[in-house]
Amino acid sequence: MRRYGIAPWVHSGSAWIWHEEEVPEDLSIRQAWVWVFAPDGRVVVYLDEKHGIGLPGGTLEDFEHRAPTAAAVREVHEETQIRISDPLYLGYVLDHRPGDPPVARVRLAATIDAIGPSAPDPATGTVHRRLLVPPQLIAELCGWGAGAGRQTQAALEAARRLGVTPARAGDEVTEIPADGTGVLPAGPGR
Template sequence: MEWPWHEGEPVPGHLPVTQCWGWLFVPDGRCLVVIDAPRRLPMLPGGTVEKQDLDPTQTLHREAHEEAHLVLGSTHYLGYLHDTTSGSYGDINACARVRMAGVVTRIGPSAPDPATGATMLRLLATPHRIVELFGWGEQGRRQADAATRTANSLWGFPVAPESADIQEIPLEGIRP
């Protein structure tokens, strides 16, 4: 990940916010990861800010529900990545990709994402194992640290040991 991480800083007015992704915690300190199985693409829940979304928080709630069938409680803004290289939004040369932390209150039964038709594989892993899985390096580690501090200080979640198991969430879902 080459994009600079701006922890706690508001997104500058000249940068459009194109995406919001979340470090979404369960009470044992692990986070949810979704894997688009057909493309073998692991990712944090979240996605593209759409016109009907009032703000990135609404994007995160909508996308988490669509992709992973999650219900979120509290969320907290962590910062943004300044993307100057993506080119994935047509005429936008630079954009912000917002990162938030959130509390998972329910993980419902697995179902296809209405946007892609794919049913996501859902896993729980520690934030730092997620960084390793994604190959995000130092920028990812700094994000994971910010998310872990937030989950611990705001919601009292423990810092999960880095050796904690990765767990697949059953198709029928769970209540964390």
């Protein structure tokens, strides 16, 4: 965490409860975040302007009504300049903060199709640093707490379905170079 200036992040509010079934029709979908697996089995995260770490993805726009996959593909590219396609649905966390209506925060898994050079996120103007992290560290780094074990397990199983062997917990955390090279094998369109 010190090497990359990652600030500890602690989830506040009510516990997020993991569900692997589809989001019920009467529950609003607020966000879609993606476990984006690199070929070496590590997961892409980004470092925001406050040095908080998170999975790429974000809020659904009005035109993406109840289409978390479309929002995820768009948001991952905007935040990290990484292209993904056909993410797998993992489930959702139910976020029900006191005084607010409950919402679903969908989780998906995908592999990297292409990586571009770092560029500003159109929503914030921030150029996010992109890191590769062993998947077993994601919940801790994102401050999700002990309740995220089932989500992590679903992501590890999805990686295998996507043809990726998940990295080990002790594997190194590294930064994706600003030019986007060194993560994907060299070849056409890479």
